[in-house]
């Protein structure tokens with residue numbers, strides 16, 4: 134499929150009434166995703182995993198197919214390694230809570246259906262996160278640390294060019310008390326792509342569990358969980374052209390079996406009595422209650438849509454636009470690009486010495502250009518670069534050179550106004 138034709142699949146932007154450069158916040162939705170969801174609601178709607186009637190059986194099949202599509206997309210060994218959540222944020226909260234419970238030996242024999250968790254550890258539990266994390270991969274771990282005196286957060290520094298300080302990371306990984314490394318694949322501000330395969334190898338050589346935040350990578354690069362060899366990975370559907378309210382946690386099956394459930398309720402049990410409850414098998418053990426069925430169907434459709442285009446084409450297209458944006462932005466005076474890593478996806482963040490990010494965003498909006506301004510849910514990263522906010526453009530499959538040219542032209546007009 135030609136990338137020009139891809140744009141036609143997105144009615145909200147294909148008529149050129151808006152220059153949408155905020156896909157890192159959320160992606161626009163292709164017709165295929167919207168159609169899959171409306172078809173389900175109009176023709177196939179029923180609950181899943183419960184009814185014996187034809188409609189419910191068919192709905193359950195569609196729901197299961199979405200899980201299988203995601204399993205294949207990330208090359209997980211089994212579909213029970215894919216757990217649906219409300220999004221990456223819920224996924225990271227689930228991992229932080231259940232993993233810390235297990236590490237603290239609080240998973241309980243009941244929680245793991247008769248096994249006592251092998252994850253139990255004595256003494257201090259250190260968890261490493263990096264300076265470039267989104268708040269979603271900071272706060273859930275901090276909440277655990279505030280509940281347990283022996284859990285400590287360790288920070289991996291980054292270099293001035295926005296790359297991870299790998300020497301510092303190696304030292305941190307050598308610490309015998311370090312149990313978990315929770316890290317982003319790609320920074321939502323810097324665009325930096327971290328060398329996850331290499332990092333996983335180092336972490337596992339030291340017996341450290343790797344949790345990967347793949348939110349900003351999932352729509353731009355093929356992510357093979359077996360090749361990356363991560364223990365956990367999270368992402369949200371809305372960052373890969375799917376609906377909001379749904380995301381996935383990948384986790385190795387043996388680890389999921391060692392963790393206690395996160396939410397309790399219907400669907401995640403085997404037996405319930407007032408004396409004792411036993412939990413069911415994966416993936417249902419982690420999916421209490423009626424799931425987001427329609428959103429899951431849309432998630433599956435989004436994965437199919439992106440797979441059809443293919444990452445080779447997507448990567449080449451987006452890198453071309455990234456290079457153009459970078460080159461054009463560098464021509465401005467008094468500009469600083471935040472994040473100059475050698476390996477980036479289509480994100481460019483910038484500040485001007487003399488104009489506030491908020492003013493840039495507001496004025497660009499007058500020209501129908503949509504970019505994000507603010508702290509980008511990464512306040513520690515803003516602090517690292519001595520700023521409180523920045524402007525960020527981010528690229529999706531539907532963007533073209535004209536979008537970047539329009540943005541640059543609107544930025545020129547904006548700057549003239551302020552200087």
Ligand SMILES: Cc1ncc(COP(=O)(O)O)c(C=O)c1O
Nearest residue numbers: 220221222267269321348349369
């Ligand atoms: C790197 C990163 N991690 C986590 C999240 C949280 O994703 P969500 O808000 O979909 O849960 C985001 C969202 O912007 C992100 O960019």
